[in-house]
Amino acid sequence: MSLQKILILGAMLLVLGVPFAFQPPAAVEPKGAARLVVYTPHNELIRQEFARAFDEWHRARFGRPAVIDWRNPGGTSEIRKQLQSIYSKALANGVFNPDGSLAVKDSDLPDMLFGGGTFEHGQMKDGVKGEHPATKAVVTIPMSVPMGFDQARLDEWFGNNEIGSSRLYDPGQYWLGTAVSGFGIVFNRDVLRRLGLHEPASWEDLADARYATWLALADPRQSGSVATLLESVLNNYGWEKGWRTLRAMAGNSRYFSNSAPKIPIDVSQGQAAAGVAIDFYGRFQSQAVMRPGETPETSRVGYVDPPGLVYIDPDPITILRGGRNLETARHFVEFVMSEEGQALWNFHARGEKPGLGPVKYELRRLPVRRVMYEKHPDRFMDRVNPFQIASANKSRGWRSAVSPMVGAFAIDVHHDCTRAWRALAAAKAPGTPVPPETVARMEELFFSFPAHRTADGRELAFNEANWPEILKDWPARRPRTETLIAYTTFFRDQYRRVIELADQYGIR
Numbered sequence: 001m002s003l004q005k006i007l008i009l010g011a012m013l014l015v016l017g018v019p020f021a022f023q024p025p026a027a028v029e030p031k032g033a034a035r036l037v038v039y040t041p042h043n044e045l046i047r048q049e050f051a052r053a054f055d056e057w058h059r060a061r062f063g064r065p066a067v068i069d070w071r072n073p074g075g076t077s078e079i080r081k082q083l084q085s086i087y088s089k090a091l092a093n094g095v096f097n098p099d100g101s102l103a104v105k106d107s108d109l110p111d112m113l114f115g116g117g118t119f120e121h122g123q124m125k126d127g128v129k130g131e132h133p134a135t136k137a138v139v140t141i142p143m144s145v146p147m148g149f150d151q152a153r154l155d156e157w158f159g160n161n162e163i164g165s166s167r168l169y170d171p172g173q174y175w176l177g178t179a180v181s182g183f184g185i186v187f188n189r190d191v192l193r194r195l196g197l198h199e200p201a202s203w204e205d206l207a208d209a210r211y212a213t214w215l216a217l218a219d220p221r222q223s224g225s226v227a228t229l230l231e232s233v234l235n236n237y238g239w240e241k242g243w244r245t246l247r248a249m250a251g252n253s254r255y256f257s258n259s260a261p262k263i264p265i266d267v268s269q270g271q272a273a274a275g276v277a278i279d280f281y282g283r284f285q286s287q288a289v290m291r292p293g294e295t296p297e298t299s300r301v302g303y304v305d306p307p308g309l310v311y312i313d314p315d316p317i318t319i320l321r322g323g324r325n326l327e328t329a330r331h332f333v334e335f336v337m338s339e340e341g342q343a344l345w346n347f348h349a350r351g352e353k354p355g356l357g358p359v360k361y362e363l364r365r366l367p368v369r370r371v372m373y374e375k376h377p378d379r380f381m382d383r384v385n386p387f388q389i390a391s392a393n394k395s396r397g398w399r400s401a402v403s404p405m406v407g408a409f410a411i412d413v414h415h416d417c418t419r420a421w422r423a424l425a426a427a428k429a430p431g432t433p434v435p436p437e438t439v440a441r442m443e444e445l446f447f448s449f450p451a452h453r454t455a456d457g458r459e460l461a462f463n464e465a466n467w468p469e470i471l472k473d474w475p476a477r478r479p480r481t482e483t484l485i486a487y488t489t490f491f492r493d494q495y496r497r498v499i500e501l502a503d504q505y506g507i508r
Helices: 003-021 044-062 076-092 118-126 151-158 189-195 224-237 239-252 262-268 279-288 326-337 339-346 370-375 399-411 414-428 436-447 467-473 481-503
Strands: 034-039 066-071 112-114 128-131 138-141 176-181 183-188 215-218 253-257 274-278 301-304 313-319 451-453 459-461
Touching (some): 044 066, 044 339, 066 326, 076 118, 076 128, 076 224, 112 118, 112 326, 118 224, 224 274, 239 399, 239 414, 239 436, 253 414, 262 274, 339 370, 399 414, 414 481
Parallel strands (some): 034 066, 215 253
Antiparallel strands (some): 176 313, 183 301, 451 459
16 A cells, blocks of 8 residues: 555544544443433433432432433434334334233333323324234234322322313323423514514414514424424314414415424524424523513513413323333332422522522423422422413314325425415505405415325315314325325415416516
8 A cells, every 4th residue: 555545544544533532431320220211302401400310319219320321313203203113123023922011031122201292102002013923913012001100199290180171191101291381482573573563472373474484383294292283273273264374374484494492593593583382492592582681571582372272282201111121110200200300390490509400401391290380389480380371172183184284285385385375465465456356266276175085086175074084094194105295286286376376467
């Protein structure tokens, strides 16, 4: 090998080795520590505070340290897909008996899922379906197991098992709520003033065409929390008004982010006037940009829970089937539900002072236990009682429609959707030459839905009456690829017809 090649190879190895040279040393796991493998969508701040506090709690009660091996591959929807893949492979490889019990002495399956929404944790309970290799019979194996706490303990933690239209825990204890999340609107007061808009107070406000290109939305296919938020619009407004509101919001959208935390940041930087937000993201960003002397009501960034329209969803924890550390998993649930664990969610950081609350990071989440609001109202960073603001409008069973339809009518045809919406708004403006009947036709085209063609060739209007039958025709509660392509093509063509009608009158 020539000297030149040797020098080039040496330089490459040096460049590749630099990142490893500056890596911090790996943490040494304490000898004899209890250990958990936990999948979670929670951010690093939450993971650090809960790992530290659980270790202290576990040492005090059981005389040994506890270590959490966090797995954070993405949002809750991505985690659900990964766990479904893991358990499907385990079923196919004979890890489980047909009744769901372990067929092997030890498994490498994870212990827990911590965080996300009730929908995804319900999917853990629904489990995976496949052919069992020993019996060749098709079986369904739940991915979670009942936690087995007595009713007195549940009553102590939760009291009445409801918040608004939601349960706080699964009656079979396949999941328990640990915190609660609301869904609202984050907005930038400076940008709103420039656009001549008042502060939004409802989802309908975000349908105002003056928000065009200034509304930040997120992809429900990437985030279970966002899917829950958009479903809440349907639940509160009903099928017709709900879908119409979502369609108008899509027309106003600047983008559909694949990351829910991105929206409050962009709003705070003036890149959007408003956006949908999970409550703790919105409140955290409002606080982050607050100047001395400002309040949440005067800060550049505001957050609002739409009055009477707030869907409150528990943020659950699930013990997964087949994990090696069932006893420690139950202890972690007990810790999270204790006052020590609940105080981590919303108390001020206490530093090194003894007492309740996080040490370093303020998490801005709302605890699930009512006793925290009764005993410690002055300790909360956010003076919000979710039990008082939760909407009582129950789920109408339309969630499965949210992700595929928003993808088809908004995200995958975003350019056509927003152009058509702006054209419609321009055609409606006073003084335009567009005849009223043409405006009505443009509006009809924009808000229309495709007919659904069933597997046996029938056509069903996509409406509330036909929804149960359409859902049954979707395998695994999702449209077939060819069906989704047909939906998307329909919406694109409708939007382009709206644009063509506007072009006839010189409207852009």
